[in-house]
Amino acid sequence: xxTAEVIAPPLKEYPVIPILQAGSMASSKPxxxxxxxxxxxxxPGELVEGWQEKAVFRLGELLKNYRSLKVYLDSCVHCGACxxxxxxxxxxxxxxxxxxxxxxxLRKVYRRYFTWSGKLFPRLVGxxxxxKEVLEDWNxxxxxxxxxxxxxxxxxxxxxxAEITMAAxxxxxxxxxxxxxxxxxIAKVHKIGNNLGLPGPALLDTLQSIEEDxxxxxxxxxxxxxxEKGAEVLVVVPSADFFAEPHVFSLIGYAKxxxxxxxxxxxSTHASEAxxxxxFIGNYGQMRSIAMRVRESALDLGVKRIVVGECGHAxxxxxxxxxxxxxxxxxxxxxxxxxxxxxxxxxxxxxxGAIRFDKSKNDQYVVTFHDSCNVxxxxxxxxxxxxxxxxxxxxxxxxxxxxxxxxPDSIREKTFCCGGxxxxxxxxxxxxxxxxxxxxxxxxxxxxxxxxVNFMATICAICKAQFSKVLPYYKFNMSMVGGVHQxxxxxxQLGPK
Amino acid sequence: xxxxTIIFALVFYAATxxxxxxxxxxxxxxxxxxxxxxxPTTPAPTTTGGVVLRMFREVALxxxxxxxxxxxxxxxxxxxxxxxxxxARHLRxxxxxxxxxxxxxxxxxxxxxxxxxxxxxGLWARRFLVDRVRYISTPSDHLMLVxxxxxxxxxxxxxxxxxxxxxxxKAFFLGLMVFDWxxxxxxxxxxxxxxxxxxxxxxxxxxxxxHAPGIFFSPTRNQADNPREVxxxxxWAAALEKxxx
Numbered sequence: 001x002x003t004a005e006v007i008a009p010p011l012k013e014y015p016v017i018p019i020l021q022a023g024s025m026a027s028s029k030p031x032x033x034x035x036x037x038x039x040x041x042x043x044p045g046e047l048v049e050g051w052q053e054k055a056v057f058r059l060g061e062l063l064k065n066y067r068s069l070k071v072y073l074d075s076c077v078h079c080g081a082c083x084x085x086x087x088x089x090x091x092x093x094x095x096x097x098x099x100x101x102x103x104x105x106l107r108k109v110y111r112r113y114f115t116w117s118g119k120l121f122p123r124l125v126g127x128x129x130x131x132k133e134v135l136e137d138w139n140x141x142x143x144x145x146x147x148x149x150x151x152x153x154x155x156x157x158x159x160x161x162a163e164i165t166m167a168a169x170x171x172x173x174x175x176x177x178x179x180x181x182x183x184x185x186i187a188k189v190h191k192i193g194n195n196l197g198l199p200g201p202a203l204l205d206t207l208q209s210i211e212e213d214x215x216x217x218x219x220x221x222x223x224x225x226x227x228e229k230g231a232e233v234l235v236v237v238p239s240a241d242f243f244a245e246p247h248v249f250s251l252i253g254y255a256k257x258x259x260x261x262x263x264x265x266x267x268s269t270h271a272s273e274a275x276x277x278x279x280f281i282g283n284y285g286q287m288r289s290i291a292m293r294v295r296e297s298a299l300d301l302g303v304k305r306i307v308v309g310e311c312g313h314a315x316x317x318x319x320x321x322x323x324x325x326x327x328x329x330x331x332x333x334x335x336x337x338x339x340x341x342x343x344x345x346x347x348x349x350x351x352x353g354a355i356r357f358d359k360s361k362n363d364q365y366v367v368t369f370h371d372s373c374n375v376x377x378x379x380x381x382x383x384x385x386x387x388x389x390x391x392x393x394x395x396x397x398x399x400x401x402x403x404x405x406x407x408p409d410s411i412r413e414k415t416f417c418c419g420g421x422x423x424x425x426x427x428x429x430x431x432x433x434x435x436x437x438x439x440x441x442x443x444x445x446x447x448x449x450x451x452x453v454n455f456m457a458t459i460c461a462i463c464k465a466q467f468s469k470v471l472p473y474y475k476f477n478m479s480m481v482g483g484v485h486q487x488x489x490x491x492x493q494l495g496p497k
Numbered sequence: 498x499x500x501x502t503i504i505f506a507l508v509f510y511a512a513t514x515x516x517x518x519x520x521x522x523x524x525x526x527x528x529x530x531x532x533x534x535x536x537p538t539t540p541a542p543t544t545t546g547g548v549v550l551r552m553f554r555e556v557a558l559x560x561x562x563x564x565x566x567x568x569x570x571x572x573x574x575x576x577x578x579x580x581x582x583x584x585a586r587h588l589r590x591x592x593x594x595x596x597x598x599x600x601x602x603x604x605x606x607x608x609x610x611x612x613x614x615x616x617x618x619g620l621w622a623r624r625f626l627v628d629r630v631r632y633i634s635t636p637s638d639h640l641m642l643v644x645x646x647x648x649x650x651x652x653x654x655x656x657x658x659x660x661x662x663x664x665x666x667k668a669f670f671l672g673l674m675v676f677d678w679x680x681x682x683x684x685x686x687x688x689x690x691x692x693x694x695x696x697x698x699x700x701x702x703x704x705x706x707x708h709a710p711g712i713f714f715s716p717t718r719n720q721a722d723n724p725r726e727v728x729x730x731x732x733w734a735a736a737l738e739k740x741x742x
Contacts, residue, residue, distance in 0.1 A: 020628050065733055067530040068716045074523075075711030078638050079573065080623065080630035081565035095632045104633065117637075117703050125704075126635035149717075152538045154565035156555070156573075157708055158717035160536065284533065288737065320535045320724045327728050337725050377538055380722055385540035413540060 006431045008473040009438050011445050017084045018093035025094040028432045030143045033178035040187040044176035051175040052130050056113050058174045068163040073110045075157045082151040087416045088144050091435035096141045099151035099161040105137050106168050142168040144432055146422035148373035153413050166282025182277045182423035189290050194239035194273035206242050218494050222259045231266035234298050236274045237309030238461035246482040247464055250310050253485025256492045257346050260355045268297035274314035280423035288325045295326040304333040307340045310483050312372035312460030319379040344381050347391045350398050357491040362400035365455040368447055371415035372460035392459055392484050399491040404451045410443035420466030434473045441474045457484050502681040505691055512699040519702025527714040531731035541722035548721050576616030582609035590667045614649040617642055651690040661687045
């Protein structure tokens with residue numbers, strides 16, 4: 001399949017709700033996982049005999065295990081509150097990218113097989129048999145949802161399309177129709193320890209060369225330790241931080257913070273990945289076994305604390321799910337939150353005056369902050385609700401002089417996904433990713449024009465990779481995006497006080 | 498005892514049984530189904546008290562809908578508040594002596610009848626005028642609004658156009674509740690009104706009206722944001738821990 005033409009929509013002065021363009025994204029599909037990838041995760045290699053009954057059976061099992069799914073499939077009244085809230089709808093105008101219509105792709109099957117009204121009067125209530133066409137629609141449109149939960153903010157019943165999408169992906173996996181990108185990555189974590197398949201020796205090599213660069217830059221022995229037993233803190237970062245730009249600049253930021261604060265820390269080869277694509281495919285078992293590597297590493301290395309780097313969905317899994325999946329953490333120091341976000345750690349050090357900055361080192365930047373969806377709507381930092389918004393901003397204000405907010409409807413809990421989350425950060429979906437970035441690009445353009453913003457900070461590896469790729473399609477410089485700890489790295493003072 | 502009396506008595510017993518039985522089954526099902534993971538839409542309250550407050554704002558004020566769409570909120574909230582007032586007003590047909598606050602509420606309930614129909618009209622108009630809402634509307638979405646509007650108009654008609662013997666109607670319902678059947682007045686408007694109400698009651702647990710109990714079981718709204726402080730573990734997730742990987 002040739003890569004589809006990638007077209008960036010024109011940026012408008014003000015956000016406009018598009019007119020429906022039925023079928024406009026019908027050809028955007030992910031590559032299907034091959035037999036080897038599928039079987040590595042215990043899923044069937046190809047579409048199974050009798051897939052229809054098996055899919056309905058799996059849906060029945062999920063309905064017994066997930067209250068969210070059951071309540072959300074029943075509760076929707078088609079009020080339309082969510083219909084103009086999805087970035088993929090705003091960028092494409094395809095009606096099946098309205099959250100309610102996306103949910104209905106699964107809901108109509110649920111109604112047909114699990115409700116009296118759908119069994120007796122399918123036409124009346126919009127119930128439909130699970131046909132090959134419906135399955136194709138699932139593969140197309142559940143792979144146009146980044147599970148960002150923006151719709152769930154606006155739904156009067158809190159219906160979270162991410163829960164529906166995850167269920168649909170789990171069903172598709174169970175009948176042999178997995179998504180290549182996500183499933184391939186999960187297999188790499190199991191085999192090597194991280195999403196990128198970066199083996200231990202390569203990791204060691206990378207960290208050592210960063211140490212050498214830092215020695216040259218700062219004149220100090222800033223360390224990036226690997227597998228160091230007895231370190232106080234295990235730091236789990238998205239593996240992109242090890243070599244991708246701009247990600248690596250944030251890794252340098254973490255290293256400098258630990259160095260300046262005098263806290264011993266280590267990275268682990270076994271848990272060299274904060275990301276957890278088990279979330280994206282809605283598979284509890286996968287999510288748990290991926291997360292278990294972190295527990296094993298923490299026990300093996302004898303650390304007292306676990307800190308998570310700049311990665312959005314990883315922080316959701318760590319903050320919201322780790323205690324459930326791999327807890328309890330009674331072997332760690334109870335005086336620190338488990339797990340702790342790197343921003344929480346840096347913020348505490350700033351509050352205590354334990355690290356110092358020269359803000360003028362960031363004077364070449366006018367900074368704005370892009371809230372990452374999973375951090376904003378599925379996690380917290382600090383003790384107060386909304387700390388996930390305040391703490392990163394407080395860090396930016398502490399390390400840079402010029403900070404500007406984007407349109408209030410595009411930040412905090414109303415933030416737009418970058419367009420690449422949920423396991424969609426793959427080349428065959430690039431057209432979708434570019435279009436899905438439209439709402440964020442419009443908000444960014446507005447502050448670029450009004451305030452000369454030239455740096456968009458964010459705390460998510462997927463956001464960084466996605467924006468680096470799509471910014472040029474909107475005539476922005478790709479290096480405009482970077483991490484919060486990239487700014488920290490620029491400004492932090494490492495010399496004696 | 499007219500045939501109509503017997504038919505309506507049986508219809509209301511059946512509708513009530515379907516509604517109560519269906520709701521009990523549905524609510525028990527929701528309550529039994531585990532929520533294995535903490536998924537509150539954040540920022541979320543960190544305490545149970547905070548969750549109760551959030552749920553109250555959601556149920557009484559439609560907070561999320563307000564954030565989403567002012568028009569839908571306006572019509573939707575107007576309809577639901579009006580419906581609550583109208584139902585409260587109708588309590589006088591089911592209580593003897595009539596509770597004092599039900600007496601006090603009567604004039605408000607009367608105006609609420611118009612607000613109810615107006616709100617429903619606004620909601621229905623959106624299903625034709627907004628292309629996105631038109632796309633997602635199923636026949637049952639339209640029919641549900643038609644049903645509610647017809648109930649509202651037939652009720653208003655009995656108040657303002659063609660009165661029925663309301664004292665007899667009250668006697669009929671008081672009698673129904675103690676299985677002592679009293680004659681229902683013969684009045685076409687009343688028959689229409691009661692038949693539609695019985696239909697609404699009967700389909701409540703088998704339709705999208707399930708959003709009413711559903712909101713209370715919605716994990717994104719009813720969970721406290723405290724996963725680091727309290728370990729949340731459902732039964733089937735706990736069972737996984739016993740299996741060695």
